Amino acid sequence: MATEFLQQAINFMEAHILEDISYVEAAKAVGMSGYSFHRVFSFTVGMTANEYIRSRRLSLAGQELREGGISVLDAALKYGYESPESFTKAFAKFHGSTPRQAKSKGAALRLFDPLVIKITIGGGSMLEYRIEHRESMRFVVVKRTFDNETLLDAQGRSIPEFWAECTEKGLIEPMKDLCPAGRRDLYGICGPMRASETGFFYGIGVLNSGRMDEGEYDLWETEPADYAVFKCKGPDGECIGEAWDRFFKEFCPQTGYTQTDQPDFELYYEQGEQGVFCELWVPVRKG
Known part of the structure; x- marks a missing residue:
């Protein structure tokens, strides 16, 4: 934007x-x-x-x-x-x-002034990215609905807790077993609810067109899209928020790309690069 x-x-x-x-x-x-x-x-x-x-x-x-x-x-x-x-x-x-x-004299109050967006001098640091095109992709996922406010909730724990819950219930390994050894990459997929302005779906899954028998799982298909891809480097999920911050504050203003309403996802490689927590794939268009 x-x-x-x-x-x-x-x-x-x-x-x-x-x-x-x-x-x-x-x-x-x-x-x-x-x-x-x-x-x-x-x-x-x-x-x-x-x-x-x-x-x-x-x-x-x-x-x-x-x-x-x-x-x-x-x-x-x-x-x-x-x-x-x-x-x-x-x-x-x-x-x-x-x-x-x-209403009494001497009461301490706080002012919160209207925001004014200003252009500031910044930058000078490297932001590595690549643009990749993907045709339609099909995922087997376990997914849940979240409110948009979850994106910046007080503890930022809702989605990590969903990952922990799926792991504890043994829902992730059966999906990984659908993939050949060495390619059991996991995806954290986030997309808007078409019938709601106030919520989004988040799914954990694998890139596979096969359907699971259990009722916990769904198929999630994406449309063809161009993606801006960023390596999230760090020991934990904090680096994902940092990548999103730089996407909006540095990447979009400098490149002219904007995010589309297609699902974005985190890609957790089974055999990933050392020091890289995951890759963030954001669907974009020019202008």
């Missing part, structure tokens, strides 16, 4: 900050799916768009309460809360003081 589109989305959220909006409406305002917009915004800004909206509302509510022109009840309703109790809880977590305390 170009910086101007991200700024347009922020401007939309600011113009409608008191309305019942979320990142879904912001995504539509700039012509993106909720899935893609949520990813771009989260990795670029470091918070979700919904967190941004909540922080801006609570900041504005604090200013208005300090000025004394509104009651706690009216502020709760104005800034999108169903009850004074839920508003007080969120307000206290954000500001460190209650709405009633905010």
Whole structure:
């Protein structure tokens, strides 16, 4: 996503900050799916768009309460809360003081200013990548539905926990047995739910067209696509988040590529390169 589109989305959220909006409406305002917009915004800004909206509302509510022109009840309703109790809880977590305390002189409050996207001088470091084309691929997977907010949840553990659960239940080895020795590579596949703007599928599987007998497994077929491929180097999954961060902040602005709504995946080689945790394959198009 170009910086101007991200700024347009922020401007939309600011113009409608008191309305019942979320990142879904912001995504539509700039012509993106909720899935893609949520990813771009989260990795670029470091918070979700919904967190941004909540922080801006609570900041504005604090200013208005300090000025004394509104009651706690009216502020709760104005800034999108169903009850004074839920508003007080969120307000206290954000500001460190209650709405009633905010109406008193000397109360400590926090400001959260509107975001402004700026071009900064950076770079100077190597980012290795390659572009590869793949025709349609078929996977045998075990998959689960996640909410988009999982991408930047508080602990970042939802998907790793899914991997651990599948391992404990013995669901991964039967899939690997479908592949010949030396080519039992595992894939972590992520794709949007076509019927929902707020969720995505994540599957663990192998590249194989055979169907498993057990009901735990599904076939997942991708369409032909070009992929930007990055080596995630490190001892654990932290390097995947770092690769995504560099994809949005360095690769896209410098190359003119953008991510498409096709599934992306992590590729875990059975016989991988030393020091490489996995490869990140992101479907892209030019312009």
